Amino acid sequence: xxxxxxxxxxxxxxxxxxxxxxxxxxxxxxxxxxxxxxxxxxxxxxxxxxxxxxxxxxxxxxxxxxxxxxxxxxxxxxxxxxxxxxxxxxxxxxxxxxxxxxxxxxxxxxxxxxxxxxxxxxxxxxxxxxxxxxxxxxxxxxxxxxxxxxxxxxxxxxxxxxxxxxxxxxxxxxxxxxxxxxxxxxxxxxxxxxxxxxxxxxxxxxxxxxxxxxxxxxxxxxxxxxxxxxxxxxxxxxxxxxxxxxxxxxxxxxxxxxxxxxxxxxxxxxxxxxxxxxxxxxxxxx
Numbered sequence: 001x002x003x004x005x006x007x008x009x010x011x012x013x014x015x016x017x018x019x020x021x022x023x024x025x026x027x028x029x030x031x032x033x034x035x036x037x038x039x040x041x042x043x044x045x046x047x048x049x050x051x052x053x054x055x056x057x058x059x060x061x062x063x064x065x066x067x068x069x070x071x072x073x074x075x076x077x078x079x080x081x082x083x084x085x086x087x088x089x090x091x092x093x094x095x096x097x098x099x100x101x102x103x104x105x106x107x108x109x110x111x112x113x114x115x116x117x118x119x120x121x122x123x124x125x126x127x128x129x130x131x132x133x134x135x136x137x138x139x140x141x142x143x144x145x146x147x148x149x150x151x152x153x154x155x156x157x158x159x160x161x162x163x164x165x166x167x168x169x170x171x172x173x174x175x176x177x178x179x180x181x182x183x184x185x186x187x188x189x190x191x192x193x194x195x196x197x198x199x200x201x202x203x204x205x206x207x208x209x210x211x212x213x214x215x216x217x218x219x220x221x222x223x224x225x226x227x228x229x230x231x232x233x234x235x236x237x238x239x240x241x242x243x244x245x246x247x248x249x250x251x252x253x254x255x256x257x258x259x260x261x262x263x264x265x266x267x268x269x270x271x272x273x274x275x276x277x278x279x280x281x282x283x284x285x286x
Contacts, residue, residue: 008095009100010059011059011061012057018040018043019040024059024069025083026082028066029085032161043265049190050073051072051186053071056190058099062095067087070100075114079107079112080116093193094202107280111283113279118179118275120271122271123193129271134278138276140206141274144266145266159198160195160197163188164188166206167218169220174220176255179253181251182218182250187218193209202228203221203234206217207242213245214246216247217249
């Protein structure tokens with residue numbers, strides 16, 4: 001007989017070592033849409049800049065058996081479900097609803113104004129769960145792939161700079177609300193091997209070179225220099241610098257950056273994400 005979701009218990013992430021949390025993460029995302037496999041170091045690097053709160057984040061259990069986890073990131077009045085997953089054996093039993101309801105209740109009690117998350121568009125069961133709890137789609141996030149027919153080069157014109165400086169430029173130059181993982185607050189916390197570059201102080205970028213691919217995390221041209229081709233030149237130099245591997249820009253929101261990439265031949269991926277938001281009721285006294 002299935003055990004009732006009411007019999008689940010949770011423990012705060014701060015009670016566990018990074019190695020144990022990493023193992024729980026890997027188990028909770030087995031057979032997922034996109035494989036997620038971490039070691040303790042990459043787990044820590046991934047979530048450092050996202051402001052994951054080890055007190056608000058929970059590992060969930062049924063007796064002594066791991067059921068899944070919910071990682072919660074927090075900034076100011078906003079919270080985000082940075083990761084939520086169930087081990088294979090626990091899926092399809094209603095446990096996810098119990099876990100997420102608890103996260104919503106705790107965020108409301110803290111006085112948070114909204115809770116957001118991202119979900120792969122084809123993941124219908126997860127989307128139905130979130131919509132049933134009040135989350136609504138706000139925008140579609142699309143990843144772009146760089147054209148593969150690019151010449152490798154070692155451009156002398158690119159100058160390395162502190163990624164934090166690029167994040168400062170991004171904050172000063174972009175008024176729109178960027179996806180959490182690529183917001184200035186997140187990018188200000190990255191560190192080597194993530195690298196920042198600028199082209200004559202007129203265009204700036206942050207990239208992360210993984211073993212088999214490179215991610216373009218942001219590219220920004222200050223307003224003074226826009227419309228003069230600086231962004232295009234910087235992008236071409238980066239394409240040549242990383243021509244030995246796949247090059248992509250993940251989870252790009254609709255707007256100027258997406259149009260910039262598309263106009264320069266970058267191809268949108270079929271697998272997209274919905275950003276979803278749940279406004280939270282305000283508790284008297286918060």
